[in-house]
Amino acid sequence: MNKGIINVSVLLLLVFQLNCLWAQPxxxxxxxxxxxxxxxxxxxxxxxxxxxxxxxxxxxQSGNVPMLKGEQGIWSVTVGPIKPDIYPYSFMVDGxxxxxxxxxxxFPNERxxxxxxxxxxxxxxxxxxxxxxxxxxTYEYYPSVRNTTGRVVVYTPPGYNxxxxxxxxxxxxxxxxxxxxxxxxxxxxxxxxxxxxxAEGKAIPMIIVMPYGNVEATIAEQYGLPKPAxxxxxxxxxxxxxxxxxxxxxxNIIPYIEKNYRVKADRQNRAIGGFSRGGGxxxxxxxxxxxxxxxxxxxxxxxxQADMEESYRHIFLHPDQTNEQLxxxxxxxxxxxxxxxxxxxxxxxLKSNDVDFTSHISEGGHTWMNTKQYLxxxxxxxxx
Amino acid sequence: MNKGIINVSVLLLLVFQLNCLWAQPxxxxxxxxxxxxxxxxxxxxxxxxxxxxxxxxxxxQSGNVPMLKGEQGIWSVTVGPIKPDIYPYSFMVDGxxxxxxxxxxxFPNERxxxxxxxxxxxxxxxxxxxxxxxxxxTYEYYPSVRNTTGRVVVYTPPGYNxxxxxxxxxxxxxxxxxxxxxxxxxxxxxxxxxxxxxAEGKAIPMIIVMPYGNVEATIAEQYGLPKPAxxxxxxxxxxxxxxxxxxxxxxNIIPYIEKNYRVKADRQNRAIGGFSRGGGxxxxxxxxxxxxxxxxxxxxxxxxQADMEESYRHIFLHPDQTNEQLxxxxxxxxxxxxxxxxxxxxxxxLKSNDVDFTSHISEGGHTWMNTKQYLxxxxxxxxx
Numbered sequence: 030m031n032k033g034i035i036n037v038s039v040l041l042l043l044v045f046q047l048n049c050l051w052a053q054p055x056x057x058x059x060x061x062x063x064x065x066x067x068x069x070x071x072x073x074x075x076x077x078x079x080x081x082x083x084x085x086x087x088x089x090q091s092g093n094v095p096m097l098k099g100e101q102g103i104w105s106v107t108v109g110p111i112k113p114d115i116y117p118y119s120f121m122v123d124g125x126x127x128x129x130x131x132x133x134x135x136f137p138n139e140r141x142x143x144x145x146x147x148x149x150x151x152x153x154x155x156x157x158x159x160x161x162x163x164x165x166x167t168y169e170y171y172p173s174v175r176n177t178t179g180r181v182v183v184y185t186p187p188g189y190n191x192x193x194x195x196x197x198x199x200x201x202x203x204x205x206x207x208x209x210x211x212x213x214x215x216x217x218x219x220x221x222x223x224x225x226x227x228a229e230g231k232a233i234p235m236i237i238v239m240p241y242g243n244v245e246a247t248i249a250e251q252y253g254l255p256k257p258a259x260x261x262x263x264x265x266x267x268x269x270x271x272x273x274x275x276x277x278x279x280x281n282i283i284p285y286i287e288k289n290y291r292v293k294a295d296r297q298n299r300a301i302g303g304f305s306r307g308g309g310x311x312x313x314x315x316x317x318x319x320x321x322x323x324x325x326x327x328x329x330x331x332x333x334q335a336d337m338e339e340s341y342r343h344i345f346l347h348p349d350q351t352n353e354q355l356x357x358x359x360x361x362x363x364x365x366x367x368x369x370x371x372x373x374x375x376x377x378x379l380k381s382n383d384v385d386f387t388s389h390i391s392e393g394g395h396t397w398m399n400t401k402q403y404l405x406x407x408x409x410x411x412x413x
Numbered sequence: 414m415n416k417g418i419i420n421v422s423v424l425l426l427l428v429f430q431l432n433c434l435w436a437q438p439x440x441x442x443x444x445x446x447x448x449x450x451x452x453x454x455x456x457x458x459x460x461x462x463x464x465x466x467x468x469x470x471x472x473x474q475s476g477n478v479p480m481l482k483g484e485q486g487i488w489s490v491t492v493g494p495i496k497p498d499i500y501p502y503s504f505m506v507d508g509x510x511x512x513x514x515x516x517x518x519x520f521p522n523e524r525x526x527x528x529x530x531x532x533x534x535x536x537x538x539x540x541x542x543x544x545x546x547x548x549x550x551t552y553e554y555y556p557s558v559r560n561t562t563g564r565v566v567v568y569t570p571p572g573y574n575x576x577x578x579x580x581x582x583x584x585x586x587x588x589x590x591x592x593x594x595x596x597x598x599x600x601x602x603x604x605x606x607x608x609x610x611x612a613e614g615k616a617i618p619m620i621i622v623m624p625y626g627n628v629e630a631t632i633a634e635q636y637g638l639p640k641p642a643x644x645x646x647x648x649x650x651x652x653x654x655x656x657x658x659x660x661x662x663x664x665n666i667i668p669y670i671e672k673n674y675r676v677k678a679d680r681q682n683r684a685i686g687g688f689s690r691g692g693g694x695x696x697x698x699x700x701x702x703x704x705x706x707x708x709x710x711x712x713x714x715x716x717x718q719a720d721m722e723e724s725y726r727h728i729f730l731h732p733d734q735t736n737e738q739l740x741x742x743x744x745x746x747x748x749x750x751x752x753x754x755x756x757x758x759x760x761x762x763l764k765s766n767d768v769d770f771t772s773h774i775s776e777g778g779h780t781w782m783n784t785k786q787y788l789x790x791x792x793x794x795x796x797x
Contacts, residue, residue: 059642079508124463125506126514128526131640133593135519135526142512142519142526149637158562158635163554168598170547178542190673193577209517214552251542253533256515258443289574 058101062131063118063146069110071146075120075129078102086126087118087146088396096120113150114398115218117143137211139246139256145216153225155405156218161228162187166220168210171285173244174277177251180241181282182210183290184220186227186234196291198298198412199236200324201278202404203307206259210241216397217304222405232408235300238286242307244273262309263333275314279321297356300411302326304400305368316341319354324411326359328403329366329395331375345382357410358386361403365394442485446515447502447530453494455530459504459513462486470510471502471530472780480504497534498782499602501527521595523630523640529600537609539789540602545612546571550604552594555669557628558661561635564625565666566594567674568604570611570618580675582682582796583620584708585662586788589689590643594625600781601688606789616792619684622670626691628657646693647717659698663705681740684795686710688784689752700725703738708795710743712787713750713779715759729766741794742770745787749778 062074073085075096083104084093089111096104104120117136119126128135129144136143153159164186173179186197202219204212213219219237226232241247249256260266287294301322303311308330315325316332317340337344344351358379362372379386389406393399446458457469459480467488468477473495480488501520503510512519513528520527537543548570557563570581586603588596597603603621610616625631633640644650671678685706687695692714699709700716701724721728728735742763746756763770773790777783 061639064639065637077509122509123507125461125509125511127509127511130510130525131523133521133523137517139515139517141514160560160562163562165551165553167549167551169549170542176544178544178547253449255445255448 058103060103060131062105062129065146065148066107069113069148069150070107071109071111071148072105072107073118073120073129073146074103074105074131075122075127076101076103077122080104080122082121082123084121085118086121087116088398089114089116089118089146089148093121109148111148113148113154115145115147115156115216115401116398117216118146119143135215137209137215139207139209139243141207155225156221156401157225158221159225159228161224163224164189164220164227166214169285169289171281173247173281174273175248175252177247179244179247179277179281180210181285182214182239183286184214184223184237184239185290186223186236188234189236189291193291196293197234197236198300199238199286199290199292200300200302200408200411201238201240201282203240203242203274203301203303203310205242205303205305205307208242208304208307210239212397213237213239217401217404219404222401223408226405226408233412235408235412236286236290236292238282240274240278240282242274242303242310243270244277245270262306263336271310271313274310275317278314279318283321296321296323298412300324300326300357302328302359302404302407303330304328304397304403305330305395313340316344319343319351323354323356325355325357326403326407327361328400329362329368329372331360331368331372333371334374334378337378345379345384348383348385352383352385355385357407358384359388359403359407359410360386361389361391361399361406363391363393363395363399365392366399367395442487444487444515446489446513449530449532450491453497453532453534454491455493455495455532456489456491457502457504457513457530458487458489458515459506459511460485460487461506464488464506466505466507468505469502470505471500472782473498473500473502473530473532477505493532495532497532497538499529499531499540499600499785500782501600502530503527519599521593521599523591523593523627525591539609540606540785541609542605543609543612545608547608548573548604548611550598553669553673555665557631557665558657559632559636561631563628563631563661563665564594565669566598566623567670568598568607568621568623569674570607570620572618573620573675577675580677581618581620582684583622583670583674583676584684584686584792584795585622585624585666585706587624587626587658587685587687587691587694589626589687589691592626592688592691594623596781597621597623601785601788603788606785607792610789610792617796619792619796620670620674620676622666624658624662624666626658626687626694627654628661629654646690647720655694655697658694659701662698663702667705680705680707682796684708684710684741686712686743686788686791687714688712688781688787689714689779697724700728703727703735707738707740709739709741710787710791711745712784713746713752713756715744715752715756717755718758718762721762729763729768732767732769736767736769739769741791742768743772743787743791743794744770745773745775745783745790747775747777747779747783749776750783751779
């Protein structure tokens with residue numbers, strides 16, 4: 030690599046707009062990927078005439094699977110049968126991780142770029158697009174901390190527009206570390222899960238509010254600062270960020286939602302839940318604001334015992350009050366989750382202090398496949 | 414590549430869920446990219462310890478620029494100053510095109526995966542996130558052709574929720590080939606452009622409806638068929654697809670919007686516009702339904718003379734009627750656009766047939782930088 034060449038290239042840069050190749054139909058062979066077959070096997074394909082090795086990386090399999098180079102430089106492999114679900118995947122092309130260029134469906138995230146494959150199975154799953162009445166998903170801009178404009182995604186159930194006198198309970202639902210405000214919508218399919226449960230009479234029509242868990246990133250973006258790295262879960266910086274999220278939710282998002290949507294604005298009609306970091310933010314926010322939330326759902330997350338003893342003493346010092354106040358404290362985790370032991374310790378702590386909770390230990394790990402399922406289970410319990 | 418090894422690998426695939434590395438904090442050095450500096454130079458960075466060559470590809474420059482490998486395997490380059498705007502870019506890592514993993518902002522598209530860099534400049538641009546009242550952007554599901562569920566994105570202006578008696582004009586706005594229903598929102602920033610123009614009193618508060626131009630892709634997705642390639646612009650298949658879009662818009666989307674939103678449902682309060690293929694769809698739909706639209710905006714697109722003479726004879730056989738009916742026929746294109754000559758021929762055809770239109774020949778090419786600007790210009794003319 031010659032530094033002289035780079036400097037010349039940079040000097041030669043002219044500030045003008047080019048004809049956009051990207052806006053024209055793609056050159057070369059047309060690749061279709063992924064293709065899900067009737068037997069739940071799936072063929073993945075990727076165009077890379079020059080590559081030496083292409084691997085398939087996907088959460089439906091253990092380890093990477095080599096793809097075979099075929100005609101016109103299209104690499105492909107058929108895997109499975111895969112258990113019906115929605116899975117993140119990517120290609121590793123000579124060691125470089127890439128999304129599937131032929132697939133629109135993607136995983137919104139701060140740090141990695143993955144595609145999504147939907148294996149529908151014979152009977153439609155709880156997140157399937159079915160021929161039922163559909164709610165809407167709205168991207169809202171609200172006044173957030175430090176004079177920034179926050180983004181939040183809001184699901185309104187079917188009939189919200191046509192029943193102008195009806196008020197709805199609200200479920201605040203937080204995604205995990207490096208996820209964005211879009212992840213519960215695009216990966217978690219929260220809207221389709223609720224559409225289906227409501228159509229079957231299994232869930233009460235509710236509004237779901239999906240905030241962005243990384244308030245510091247919004248601040249950095251809007252003040253033109255470098256985006257800060259994510260702090261360790263139990264560091265001082267981690268606690269500060271969690272408090273910042275709690276402030277933003279309680280002081281900014283909830284008032285914004287209650288002003289702009291037709292909601293039942295009392296604690297019996299307010300739920301909070303979250304996955305991974307969002308589960309920790311859920312527990313801190315719920316236990317720090319017992320006047321606000323009667324329903325608390327924690328998916329693959331926990332609070333450390335030290336945190337409980339320092340910040341949330343009243344939860345276990347007065348378990349009767351806690352049990353009276355919380356209509357649901359739900360805790361779920363997968364057996365293979367890296368947070369499994371922390372979560373079970375948390376449950377032991379609650380149990381030994383007579384704090385009631387409902388738990389579900391599932392198969393699987395720290396995945397969006399699991400957390401979708403937890404949402405589907407808890408949505409049937411809320412506000413009943 | 415040994416086929417035997419692949420077969421063994423495929424056989425070894427087990428259908429189970431793994432701990433999700435993606436949901437955990439990222440390993441390795443934390444990369445911040447892009448970083449926009451005060452002088453409008455921008456530093457791009459990409460982590461690739463094993464790569465032999467990393468290039469920066471971006472619509473702010475001509476040709477690819479080599480990046481330099483630094484500490485911990487992070488490649489980077491500083492380019493510019495770049496003229497303030499939002500630009501698509503990607504990295505080419507040993508010949509493999511990838512999005513920037515550190516950047517959330519992306520270009521929704523069927524065929525390529527690009528990131529977006531926003532160079533804000535000193536004075537905020539027309540698409541900037543400013544401290545003004547913000548509208549909302551809603552993802553709707555509507556009953557579409559062949560019993561499918563279509564997706565459409567809807568901008569409602571600031572105050573839509575708080576003024577329950579106000580009705581609004583509607584602008585149907587279509588993106589280009591390989592774009593999706595999200596592209597006008599995520600790349601075109603149609604919502605922020607309108608927020609800013611409305612705040613300055615330059616545009617009338619309006620609803621903007623952003624459909625997916627590729628109806629055939631929705632059908633394929635929902636019937637589990639392979640997604641068909643995009644036909645050539647002037648092929649029979651291309652015309653069939655354009656007609657299909659027209660049918661979906663006129664028979665499904667417009668009735669859905671007029672049922673579910675508070676709109677002024679007459680032709681003087683209906684506009685249609687589009688970029689590239691969406692511009693062609695706009696012209697076909699407008700000229701084929703003169704009773705529906707009084708305002709027509711065509712960005713970097715045209716109709717072939719043969720099309721005009723076969724399908725839209727009344728447009729130029731009765732120019733007085735056409736001129737009376739159309740409050741605006743806007744045609745814009747960039748001097749470097751690959752559709753420049755076709756567009757100017759189209760304008761010559763209209764002119765020689767005494768059909769009135771307003772045109773803007775801009776600098777630049779077939780880019781979203783240009784089409785954003787065209788939207789900002791035309792939004793100030795509509796419904797006045």
